[in-house]
Amino acid sequence: MEDYQAEKPNVLQSPPLDITVPYDAAWVNHKVILITGGASGFGAGFVRQWTKHGATVVVGDVNVQKGDALCREINGASQSSGKAHFVHCDVTDWQSQVNLFKEAVKLSPHGGIDCVAANAGIAGNDVLQQGVNLDAAEPPPPDFKIMDVNLTGVLYTTHLACFWLPKNPGSSPCSIDAKPSASSPRDRHLLLLGSVASLGPITVQPQYCAAKHAVLGLFRTLRVTSGLQGIRVNLLCPYFIDTPIVTTGARFVLAGGALGKVEDVVDAGTRFVSDSRILGRALVVGPKVHVRQKESGEWELVTPGAPNSIETAVFEPYADDWEDQDQWNRTFVKLLNMVQAGRGWMGWAQDIVKATLYSFGVGR
Incomplete structure (x- = not known):
């Protein structure tokens, strides 16, 4: 690893991941994790998994009913030291995010934040190509909420994370030589949520695609510069996952294929959050398949049990x-x-x- 890092002195990046190597989810024990958009979908899956293994998770979401109910359910049934706290947050509102971070520090048992997961995102009807009455004298501005949530909100979260993560008491600058453990969990980690739309175009979703492309650019830039603050930055790029964000119309379009599963996104995200040795890597999560990699690097679909094959839903793009x-x-x-x-x-x-x-x- 030292030789690998020496070849890339300006990039805070660990070697390509071997997703067949197991990790220990117990490494999230005693971490304090702030997550935006954690009230539903795979965000809620993250919260359940991380609290199950002993983390304190502060959930920021605009949906008070779902967020509060999720945290009450987790805390009522939890048999671990993990706790979930709900804080109302509109990620498009700067002061709302400021309040979320300050409240997370207050709720933290050790007065700091180990990980920030910029998970909040929305999709839906995109008006970018649907102009109406734009020839009026003073046409109203379009509703670009998809861009506001998926990009501006992420930038707000990132800006605040870059301030609060280095202040985490007991933490030290990230390193590929870190030794993750449940007894010494202090960290400085920013987990960005991109999408398969970060890597390719998505039909009739120009705002969503543009925002997720921007998150990819943000990740690549931060991977180079975040070393100044000792922050490790990683990126998840889920395919279409079986959650409410995939609309009925999208499900008709995708019919005949396969959706990804929440548990596979949660697993990939937990690998990033728990293993402090992973710096500057990205994972795509799609449907679980049996594949074998050719010498060219291309993947081929194979029958279960085929020689040199694996069953996986997780791939590392552009390693x-x-x-x-x-x-x-x-x-x-x-x-x-x-x-x-x-x-x-x-x-x-x-x-x-x-x-x-x-x-x-x-x-x-």
């Missing part, structure tokens, strides 16, 4: 391609730096003069 992309980026930046070096101080001086003249309107 190598992203490295190639980052290498291309570094090569391009080196090329730009060589251009700058070739032009020297004289080129710098010329540009300064041009910029000064431009500020006075010359050359515009």
